[in-house]
Amino acid sequence: MSHNARTVRKKLARQKVIRTIGLMTATLGMIVAAGILSLQATLQSFLERDLPRPESPGTPAAVTGPAQPLPPRESRLEKVDAGLRPGKFFTAPRTPFFKILNGQPVVSVAETRPDGLGNFTRVTIVKTQLKYPLIRVEDRLRSAPPEGSDEAAEQLLARTAMVADHLMLTPNPQVTEEDLTRLVASLNEEAGSSHYEIRRTNPNSRIFLIAFDGTSPQELEEVRARISATGLAREVEPDYLVHN
Amino acid sequence: MFERFHLYFLIGVCAVSTLCLSGCRARAPAEENPSWTPQPTPTATIRPLQLVPTGSTSLSIGKRLRFSVSGGIPPYSFASTSGSVGATGEFQAPYHTDLVTVTVTDSRGAQTQTLVSIVAGSLLLPNDPMFSLQSALSREGDQDIDAPEAWALHQDCRSILVAVLDSGIDTEHPDLAANLWTNPEESYADGVDGDGNGFADDSHGWNFVGDNNDIMDENLHGTHVAGIIGAVGNNGIGVSGVCWRASLAAVKFLDADGVGTSSDAVDAIDYAIGIGAKVINASFGGNTYNQAVKDALDRANSAGILFVSAAGNETSDNDTIAYYPGNYDSPNIVTVAATTETDSLASYSNYGVTQVDLAAPGSNVLSTFPTVATPEMVSRDKTSNYERLNGTSMAAPLVAGAAALVWSFEPALTHLQVRARLLERADPVTALEGKISGARRLNLRKAIYVP
Numbered sequence: 001m002s003h004n005a006r007t008v009r010k011k012l013a014r015q016k017v018i019r020t021i022g023l024m025t026a027t028l029g030m031i032v033a034a035g036i037l038s039l040q041a042t043l044q045s046f047l048e049r050d051l052p053r054p055e056s057p058g059t060p061a062a063v064t065g066p067a068q069p070l071p072p073r074e075s076r077l078e079k080v081d082a083g084l085r086p087g088k089f090f091t092a093p094r095t096p097f098f099k100i101l102n103g104q105p106v107v108s109v110a111e112t113r114p115d116g117l118g119n120f121t122r123v124t125i126v127k128t129q130l131k132y133p134l135i136r137v138e139d140r141l142r143s144a145p146p147e148g149s150d151e152a153a154e155q156l157l158a159r160t161a162m163v164a165d166h167l168m169l170t171p172n173p174q175v176t177e178e179d180l181t182r183l184v185a186s187l188n189e190e191a192g193s194s195h196y197e198i199r200r201t202n203p204n205s206r207i208f209l210i211a212f213d214g215t216s217p218q219e220l221e222e223v224r225a226r227i228s229a230t231g232l233a234r235e236v237e238p239d240y241l242v243h244n
Numbered sequence: 245m246f247e248r249f250h251l252y253f254l255i256g257v258c259a260v261s262t263l264c265l266s267g268c269r270a271r272a273p274a275e276e277n278p279s280w281t282p283q284p285t286p287t288a289t290i291r292p293l294q295l296v297p298t299g300s301t302s303l304s305i306g307k308r309l310r311f312s313v314s315g316g317i318p319p320y321s322f323a324s325t326s327g328s329v330g331a332t333g334e335f336q337a338p339y340h341t342d343l344v345t346v347t348v349t350d351s352r353g354a355q356t357q358t359l360v361s362i363v364a365g366s367l368l369l370p371n372d373p374m375f376s377l378q379s380a381l382s383r384e385g386d387q388d389i390d391a392p393e394a395w396a397l398h399q400d401c402r403s404i405l406v407a408v409l410d411s412g413i414d415t416e417h418p419d420l421a422a423n424l425w426t427n428p429e430e431s432y433a434d435g436v437d438g439d440g441n442g443f444a445d446d447s448h449g450w451n452f453v454g455d456n457n458d459i460m461d462e463n464l465h466g467t468h469v470a471g472i473i474g475a476v477g478n479n480g481i482g483v484s485g486v487c488w489r490a491s492l493a494a495v496k497f498l499d500a501d502g503v504g505t506s507s508d509a510v511d512a513i514d515y516a517i518g519i520g521a522k523v524i525n526a527s528f529g530g531n532t533y534n535q536a537v538k539d540a541l542d543r544a545n546s547a548g549i550l551f552v553s554a555a556g557n558e559t560s561d562n563d564t565i566a567y568y569p570g571n572y573d574s575p576n577i578v579t580v581a582a583t584t585e586t587d588s589l590a591s592y593s594n595y596g597v598t599q600v601d602l603a604a605p606g607s608n609v610l611s612t613f614p615t616v617a618t619p620e621m622v623s624r625d626k627t628s629n630y631e632r633l634n635g636t637s638m639a640a641p642l643v644a645g646a647a648a649l650v651w652s653f654e655p656a657l658t659h660l661q662v663r664a665r666l667l668e669r670a671d672p673v674t675a676l677e678g679k680i681s682g683a684r685r686l687n688l689r690k691a692i693y694v695p
Contacts, residue, residue, distance in 0.1 A: 100503055205539065
């Protein structure tokens with residue numbers, strides 16, 4: 001065996017070891033990730049509000065000036081053809097009050113990919129006759145095809161509804177309405193639109209309703225994350241529907 | 245090679261860390277009601293009940309005495325207002341049965357107080373023609389809240405403003421109109437915000453659905469709830485509320501379909517605080533947490549307001565599946581489940597040994613309905629001015645009314661003491677054991693006074 005051949009073999013062996021270690025690390029990571037996913041999915045199946053709730057920063061990053069630029073955020077939601085689900089969405093109300101959504105036109109639909117248990121979230125934007133017409137319905141579903149059937153069946157685990165085109169913002173104590181006005185202006189500037197606005201204020205509670213277009217299923221989460229990141233808000237949260 | 249290694253390694257690490265982070269963020273906020281701690285009942289001015297013949301009592305302190313009377317339902321008339329040792333103060337009460345505090349002052353200015361019961365009977369029945377159908381208030385057996393027994397002592401809650409956060413109230417209903425709160429600074433519909441609270445002409449409440457002062461009920465729910473708390477009693481019309489005389493503010497934030505938003509609920513709670521409400525009835529809810537609502541409830545607590553919340557009608561365990569606002573962990577909340585006419589937990593009622601505080605009758609509850617049929621009434625084929633409904637929405641206002649009655653009877657109590665009174669003195673019910681905290685159903689008579 002020549003010196004060159006030995007060197008090549010040694011190099012190949014070293015490469016094999018490195019590749020094996022790398023693959024083992026990735027595999028281990030994936031196993032742990034799958035475990036966490038499964039555990040989280042199991043817990044989430046008992047919770048109606050399963051989407052991430054951004055933490056409120058303790059102190060504002062910038063009270064004045066434009067909103068902090070954020071890296072592009074990829075939504076977990078993927079577009080679904082609303083035309084594939086005529087009437088199906090509203091035929092299984094979990095509680096009677098969701099009947100008010102029956103027959104209302106669907107504006108858009110999106111879903112997350114199913115997890116290991118087949119659980120996924122579907123977000124539907126519906127146009128209603130309510131005070132705030134655009135309603136976002138979040139369904140936590142489980143794919144449960146009947147045995148021996150090709151047709152996919154879905155089990156509704158939980159359903160929540162909220163206003164689709166605004167968020168409730170509770171500002172940090174030192175933040176003024178002018179700060180929020182500047183925030184809205186910078187959001188409009190960044191988006192090249194005029195959709196963002198302060199829809200309503202409550203001087204007693206210091207709640208501000210920050211409105212936006214809201215027709216896209218992804219938008220509410222994205223705007224929420226974006227506002228949270230500015231540090232202006234003690235809380236940014238959906239305006240949920242309640243009923244008698 | 246190393247690039248590939250790094251890639252694999254980074255994929256693994258990023259996957260774990262991202263999922264860990266998202267797992268933390270996805271966690272629902274912790275909502276644990278602290279277990280209920282009974283508050284000591286204040287007894288400073290309440291002496292042991294002295295049962296005496298109708299309309300008279302004997303007092304024996306000091307040398308020269310002066311009598312005065314407080315509490316109960318005025319006016320009282322004294323045969324004499326002063327006397328010497330052993331004097332008998334004769335007085336008459338407008339009702340057959342009442343409970344008053346007699347203060348006796350001697351010549352040195354020293355005072356003693358005695359709670360005196362004027363007993364002509366143990367029940368006081370109103371003359372409302374449909375009262376006999378109000379089984380939640382009184383029925384044969386012991387599954388009701390003993391309202392006539394309570395009314396024998398006290399019926400007037402007008403001093404306690406109760407805010408009904410609901411779909412509005414029919415202001416034209418003959419059994420409700422006289423018991424609506426009237427804002428003294430907004431008597432005229434002149435478009436002027438007389439009291440400067442930001443709501444012009446809010447003479448009886450405010451409409452947060454339409455952002456105006458039209459509080460008329462377009463659903464039916466709010467009018468029914470209002471009647472349970474305070475349909476005018478003993479007026480010879482329809483039904484009787486827990487409070488014969490009441491002060492009801494219509495804080496409308498649910499629309500014609502009975503649906504509202506959390507942001508309007510926040511505004512409604514703040515409005516109730518602003519007008520000086522002492523009790524809020526919240527026969528609404530949902531399964532989602534809002535920090536803004538929790539903050540509003542805490543402001544209500546700081547303002548000394550008792551918040552009575554329906555437990556929900558999903559037959560579910562609120563300890564497992566949260567139902568708000570009942571599940572918010574503010575100390576001023578009473579969460580109410582519903583019982584049937586046989587004193588068992590109603591089949592529809594939510595429950596929870598931690599989250600649900602009290603039960604009250606919620607089945608076949610007869611109360612007021614809007615005088616003009618709403619689409620909701622038509623769809624339910626219930627178009628009379630008085631109808632029966634089932635739900636924890638009906639149980640909660642019985643408790644809200646009871647709170648107002650207790651509080652008006654003993655104005656010195658704090659909202660937390662009123663809460664404790666309602667819970668402590670409720671009737672133990674075997675069927676509620678393991679279902680709700682304390683396993684008790686409201687008893688109005690005991691809440692007011694236990695000998």
